[in-house]
Amino acid sequence: MQYFGEIETKYEEVFLTKSYMYFNKEDEEISPKELKSLIKSKDDRKKSIIGTVFIYNPVVTPVGFDSNKELLKQDFEEFGSLIELKCENYITAFKQAMSEHCSGKIVEVKNLFNLIEPHVDSSTLLSKFNEDLEKYNSSQNTEFDRDIMYIDAQNYIPNGKFVYFCWGDKINEKEFPNIFSYAKTIYENSVKSGKKIAFVYKKEKTADESIKYLQFSNPMQNHKNRNSITFALKRSFDTFPPIPAFYE
Numbered sequence: 175m176q177y178f179g180e181i182e183t184k185y186e187e188v189f190l191t192k193s194y195m196y197f198n199k200e201d202e203e204i205s206p207k208e209l210k211s212l213i214k215s216k217d218d219r220k221k222s223i224i225g226t227v228f229i230y231n232p233v234v235t236p237v238g239f240d241s242n243k244e245l246l247k248q249d250f251e252e253f254g255s256l257i258e259l260k261c262e263n264y265i266t267a268f269k270q271a272m273s274e275h276c277s278g279k280i281v282e283v284k285n286l287f288n289l290i291e292p293h294v295d296s297s298t299l300l301s302k303f304n305e306d307l308e309k310y311n312s313s314q315n316t317e318f319d320r321d322i323m324y325i326d327a328q329n330y331i332p333n334g335k336f337v338y339f340c341w342g343d344k345i346n347e348k349e350f351p352n353i354f355s356y357a358k359t360i361y362e363n364s365v366k367s368g369k370k371i372a373f374v375y376k377k378e379k380t381a382d383e384s385i386k387y388l389q390f391s392n393p394m395q396n397h398k399n400r401n402s403i404t405f406a407l408k409r410s411f412d413t414f415p416p417i418p419a420f421y422e
Contacts (some may be wrong), residue, residue, distance in 0.1 A: 175269045177259040178209050178400040188289040189322045190232040206256045224279035225334035230341040231287040234259045237400040264394040271407045275414040282294045307352035312406040327359040337414040342395035345388045357388050370415035374406040
């Protein structure tokens with residue numbers, strides 16, 4: 175599998191505004207230019223993109239750069255261009271789960287927040303996001319650029335046959351109601367679009383509770399249950415389109 179994306183920067187922050195997993199056929203490797211040709215038009219995207227995965231926020235590094243250093247402190251100049259990214263972190267789990275059913279196809283990866291930041295769940299940042307999302311649908315200026323940082327939740331229509339929610343268990347309606355409303359709109363629009371919806375949930379919480387609280391487990395955000403969640407993720411894709419799967 176290869177991973178591609180577009181990185182943009184503004185106000186000394188770095189964002190992943192587009193990203194795609196390409197599941198190579200046997201002995202195949204493609205270039206960013208070839209990937210771009212597969213998603214050039216609406217018809218191309220309909221033909222090539224088999225589904226969408228939703229995560230919380232990206233932690234990515236371009237191929238050829240150091241994952242342990244800030245990108246802005248490296249000699250990276252391809253902002254706004256489709257480039258190849260390293261297949262690491264959360265991408266590994268999806269690669270293992272999806273390869274059998276997605277050969278020769280693209281899975282789009284979307285983020286609740288496009289900011290590339292390993293500790294995005296700090297209370298300070300979440301408070302900023304929550305305040306921003308209160309302003310998002312008004313004429314007020316948001317702190318983070320709305321087109322670079324956020325999804326147009328009201329008008330979002332996912333690509334492909336399925337939407338796999340894997341943004342973790344961080345969403346807290348009481349503490350951050352605007353984040354919850356934003357995520358709920360994305361979820362509900364995905365359901366309305368008629369796509370197959372899948373996710374991993376804790377067995378004792380039930381699938382219905384996971385939907386109610388918009389908590390869809392991610393192995394990279396729950397280290398205690400990482401192996402169990404990864405295994406459940408694989409079981410989701412024992413059939414295609416995927417189905418919800420629980421872990422214990």
